[in-house]
Amino acid sequence: MEKGKISSLQMAVMMYPTIVATAILGIPSVTAKFAKTDFWLSPILASLMGYVTVYIAYKLHKLYPEQTVIQFSEHIIGRLAGKIIGFIFLFFYIQITGIIIKEYAEFVVDSFLINTPIIVIMGTMTVLCAFVVQGGLEGIGRAAQLFVPLFIFPLLIAIILVFPDFEFKNIFPILGDGIMPPIKGSIVPGGWFTEFFLMTFFLPFLADKKKGMKYGMLTVFAVMITLVVVNLVVLFVLGTTTQTKVYPLMNVARYISFGEFFEHMESIVMAIWVVGAFVKISVFYYATVLGTAQWLNLSDYRLVIWPLGILMIVFGFWSMPNSMDLERFNLETFPIYAVLIQTIIPLSLLVIAAIRKRKSKRNSKGINSG
């Protein structure tokens, strides 16, 4: 179905913004609610979830090298049960993509385009991503390669420019309330790290399959470092007030005043956000579209791009009257929901597949010796 091939480096640059893009903006304040001044430790703990998820995705890929989760779940637990698992995955990805599009648009409307109807922002982004997805996996890979530097450089520049405002003593006390607050704070970013399971949709199309695991792990590490640095920057600038801000990075950017020339750097954050969200939504969109086409055994996945786009926007609005609901969903539901779908279900699939493989090996051995 997908004839394109990408390199593992391209997969890494696709996955990096997929996690980081939305995580650097809203997560610091959510984590700070639980971990107070220790919230920079939380991404380190949360990244364990990422390593585990990448490991599971890669092991499943090893057992079924040419297939994505939608296809091999049918092989592992039978046709009907596999279809049900596939449906759960697709439903999850359609819903989450819709919610990500909504999240993206909400930030743009809240901070910059106050009078624009939110549907316009959501619609334009969906149309853009639909065209990229139509370009296929190679198209997304190249777009990500092109845009990820544009994502990292403004971030670095913003961090350098805000350096004079650092209050290093904000970091103390380290672990003042013990280790529990950072652990609880890591639950929400942990949900984000499970999104690495999307790798399962790219691993079959890698040109250099051997490096898949290495680059996956490296990406988790890069994401962890980025989140720790961003959290530290936010902590050094905002201190204990972080938890009261909705988008702490935005407040940090407002602090920038360098040589009385570089001021009002919110636009940097906006650029990071738009570029990151673009790659993130494209990756999710592609995974959903490819999965749907495989689930329905269609001859081409490009057919369902536009219809699924409409469904995603619908899901972005469904039972979400305002931005408070979105925030609550991200805090109270998404972490456990994402872990269940993207880590626990794949882990059970892996266990079942491993047991079945061992059994069939033993059976064939028995036949040979007998």
Next chain:
Amino acid sequence: MRWGTFLGTTVIVALIILYEWPKMKQNPKKDKMAFFSLLLMGLVLSMFNIQQMSGPTAWIVTFFKPFGEFMEK
């Protein structure tokens, strides 16, 4: 029922069909079925006042309520 959204979605759906139809004429029947049923799903859902309607997201939030309460503390 919100006519504005519904009419807007209808126009978009019509444009999508116009855009995709020439490419998918030769495709198997199954492809066309999937394409049209997905479009129809979106169109039907756009008729309702979806933001206030209880839907899958609300059910999932209710389903994970105990965890939500744990995070509230």
